Amino acid sequence: MPTVEMTYLEAIRQGLRRLLQERNEVLLYGEDVGAFGGAFKVTLGLQEEFGKDRVFNTPISESAMIGAAIGMATQGLRPVVELQFVDFGMTAVHQLLNNAGPTHYRTGLSVPLTIRAPCGGGFGGGPFHSEELESLFCLMPGLKVVYPAFPSDARGLIYSAVMDPNPVIYLENKYLYRHVKEVMSDRFDPIPLGLARICRPGRDAVVLTYGAMVHEALRAAERLSAEKHYEIMVVDMRTLKPYDAETVIAAVTATNRVLIVHEGWRTCGFGAELAALVAERAFHLLDAPIRRVAAPDVPVPFAPSLEKAYRPDADKIGEALVELIEY
Amino acid sequence: MSERKIESVDDGRWKAVLRCMMLSRAIEERLVRLYHQGRIFGGVYTGIGQEAIGAATSLAAGPSDLFAPCIRNMTVHLGRGETSLNVFRQYLGRASGPTRGRDGNVHYGCTANGVYAMISHLGAMLSVVTGAVMARRRQGRDAVGVAYIGDGATSTGDFHEAVNFAAVFDVPVIFLIENNKFAYSTPNAEQFRCKQLVDRAQGYGIEGLCADGNDAVELFLLAQDLMSDIRQKPRPILLECDTMRMRGHGEHDDFSYVPRELLEKYAARDPIAQARSRLAEAGLVAKAAADDIELQVRSEVDQAYQQALEEPVPDPADLMEGVYADR
Numbered sequence: 309m310p311t312v313e314m315t316y317l318e319a320i321r322q323g324l325r326r327l328l329q330e331r332n333e334v335l336l337y338g339e340d341v342g343a344f345g346g347a348f349k350v351t352l353g354l355q356e357e358f359g360k361d362r363v364f365n366t367p368i369s370e371s372a373m374i375g376a377a378i379g380m381a382t383q384g385l386r387p388v389v390e391l392q393f394v395d396f397g398m399t400a401v402h403q404l405l406n407n408a409g410p411t412h413y414r415t416g417l418s419v420p421l422t423i424r425a426p427c428g429g430g431f432g433g434g435p436f437h438s439e440e441l442e443s444l445f446c447l448m449p450g451l452k453v454v455y456p457a458f459p460s461d462a463r464g465l466i467y468s469a470v471m472d473p474n475p476v477i478y479l480e481n482k483y484l485y486r487h488v489k490e491v492m493s494d495r496f497d498p499i500p501l502g503l504a505r506i507c508r509p510g511r512d513a514v515v516l517t518y519g520a521m522v523h524e525a526l527r528a529a530e531r532l533s534a535e536k537h538y539e540i541m542v543v544d545m546r547t548l549k550p551y552d553a554e555t556v557i558a559a560v561t562a563t564n565r566v567l568i569v570h571e572g573w574r575t576c577g578f579g580a581e582l583a584a585l586v587a588e589r590a591f592h593l594l595d596a597p598i599r600r601v602a603a604p605d606v607p608v609p610f611a612p613s614l615e616k617a618y619r620p621d622a623d624k625i626g627e628a629l630v631e632l633i634e635y
Numbered sequence: 636m637s638e639r640k641i642e643s644v645d646d647g648r649w650k651a652v653l654r655c656m657m658l659s660r661a662i663e664e665r666l667v668r669l670y671h672q673g674r675i676f677g678g679v680y681t682g683i684g685q686e687a688i689g690a691a692t693s694l695a696a697g698p699s700d701l702f703a704p705c706i707r708n709m710t711v712h713l714g715r716g717e718t719s720l721n722v723f724r725q726y727l728g729r730a731s732g733p734t735r736g737r738d739g740n741v742h743y744g745c746t747a748n749g750v751y752a753m754i755s756h757l758g759a760m761l762s763v764v765t766g767a768v769m770a771r772r773r774q775g776r777d778a779v780g781v782a783y784i785g786d787g788a789t790s791t792g793d794f795h796e797a798v799n800f801a802a803v804f805d806v807p808v809i810f811l812i813e814n815n816k817f818a819y820s821t822p823n824a825e826q827f828r829c830k831q832l833v834d835r836a837q838g839y840g841i842e843g844l845c846a847d848g849n850d851a852v853e854l855f856l857l858a859q860d861l862m863s864d865i866r867q868k869p870r871p872i873l874l875e876c877d878t879m880r881m882r883g884h885g886e887h888d889d890f891s892y893v894p895r896e897l898l899e900k901y902a903a904r905d906p907i908a909q910a911r912s913r914l915a916e917a918g919l920v921a922k923a924a925a926d927d928i929e930l931q932v933r934s935e936v937d938q939a940y941q942q943a944l945e946e947p948v949p950d951p952a953d954l955m956e957g958v959y960a961d962r
């Protein structure tokens with residue numbers, strides 16, 4: 309099969325393109341996503357290829373964008389809404405928490421919509437363009453939450469997210485857009501939601517993570533392998549709701565030491581859920597207390613020196629792993 | 636005002652309008668009584684005195700049209716074909732009801748009738764019905780929408796977002812403001828500064844009209860004209876209907892803050908009494924025929940309530956069922 313090298317961003321675009329080609333009921337809209345191609349250019353070329361009827365700009369109205377998507381989805385379309393930044397989705401939380409999420413439970417209507425939301429920092433975006441809000445979405449009944457870390461996962465998961473009969477929050481990491489490349493086949497199979505992936509085997513400890521931190525964890529693992537011969541397993545959660553508890557428990561069973569890493573805030577972050585899961589189901593398997601590496605509970609700072617102190621990275625992960633293994 | 640005369644509509648339709656209002660009144664009066672007897676779980680919010688608006692607009696519409704009723708719109712549900720039995724099932728939280736006990740009172744709809752189930756968050760449904768109409772028209776159906784909103788809820792950001800959104804995309808939706816003078820305890824004077832809410836239409840670049848919300852006959856004729864007009868030349872319309880909330884916000888509220896003169900003024904313009912005499916004068920629905928309808932709806936309500944009462948409540952074992960859709 310022919311292969312291509314693709315960035316994370318290009319892989320998302322390939323997934324969207326295939327959906328637009330194959331499924332007439334798919335449409336894509338958001339702020340500046342038309343001819344301009346979106347703030348990050350994920351949708352570049354799609355309006356030209358599929359027309360203004362399928363790919364179009366909207367006013368800056370997050371609540372109306374999501375509300376309209378609920379209306380469209382309940383009438384047989386599969387709208388894909390791009391939020392310019394996940395941060396701005398907070399002006400429309402009620403449309404997700406109170407409208408899209410509970411609709412099927414309340415009324416029996418399926419709501420097959422997808423919200424694409426660029427997340428994360430590491431590039432001086434400051435407090436309003438760097439947030440990681442996955443744990444908020446995970447709190448909302450009826451939503452699914454997906455967060456790919458690799459190009460191949462990004463295209464396979466966007467396909468499944470859009471085809472899912474439920475509202476799906478598809479989180480995209482801005483740092484990964486252009487930093488991560490993968491050589492992969494030019495064709496792809498959808499990747500089912502709800503499955504984690506062990507992206508590095510290991511026996512001494514496991515890192516449970518997702519998004520940009522998968523790559524930081526892999527970097528830390530390589531370093532520890534070279535420097536200390538520690539073999540670290542890295543599990544990429546990929547879907548955060550509903551999440552893959554079985555893979556987590558199997559990983560803990562194989563390693564007995566658990567580090568949970570995420571880019572966003574620590575208190576009530578998604579890591580707290582994973583820690584609780586491990587404590588509830590695998591406490592007896594642990595050789596050391598569960599550890600977390602996450603952002604401190606402060607707004608995302610702007611200055612590079614502050615953001616470096618704020619954001620988890622391979623160094624911080626490596627230190628925590630050594631302490632965990634040498635506990 | 637419509638140019639057409641009352642005679643341009645056949646007596647069957649007028650009877651339906653009258654019946655819809657009378658049935659609504661009978662159901663809501665029963666609900667009020669049940670509430671004060673402590674036999675209703677949760678709140679009761681009625682549209683008593685505002686029946687004309689929903690009856691006229693829902694019965695003037697066509698089969699593929701879509702509706703987003705709000706708190707005062709029992710007549711929209713009934714006008715679109717909801718049964719009194721289902722209404723009582725909903726209020727009594729029965730497993731057989733439209734939300735199967737997962738939601739209560741005014742929060743129900745019916746897909747087959749083109750009626751969306753409102754969420755509490757005022758203004759949130761305006762964009763939903765807008766998106767739904769966009770979807771239907773994309774599928775080649777000539778749907779128009781009607782979204783109902785109170786005077787108070789016009790102050791939400793969602794109102795602004797949805798009306799502007801519909802304006803930008805030329806979506807044929809009537810945004811119908813039911814100005815019943817109060818939003819809970821807050822009078823118009825503390826809610827907005829424009830002379831009339833319809834003045835806002837200009838700012839959105841859309842047409843705005845005012846109508847007497849207590850005159851079912853004129854409103855029906857107007858709604859027919861407006862709907863056929865926007866069906867052919869798609870665009871949103873702002874329609875402000877003058878009416879009055881004749882009871883408290885809900886039955887828990889003694890509405891002592893409402894000036895009695897205002898209530899008396901509108902009591903003299905009761906929509907059902909007005910429609911009865913207007914239709915009798917025009918020789919379309921004789922007094923005896925209207926009396927008959929009145930008797931029928933009262934006995935229908937007795938039966939519906941009794942039957943709903945006997946039906947089972949939801950099984951706690953079904954608590955988790957239906958959070959996600961599988962298709």
Ligand SMILES: Cc1ncc(C[n+]2csc(CCOP(=O)(O)OP(=O)(O)O)c2C)c(N)n1
Pocket residue numbers: 706707755756757784785786787788789791813815817818819880884
């Ligand atoms: C966004 C939001 N804020 C507050 C409320 C609480 N609330 C419910 S009804 C109501 C008053 C609504 O007034 P209006 O829109 O004029 O409609 P009316 O009740 O008069 O028909 C309020 C404040 C709500 N449901 N949603």
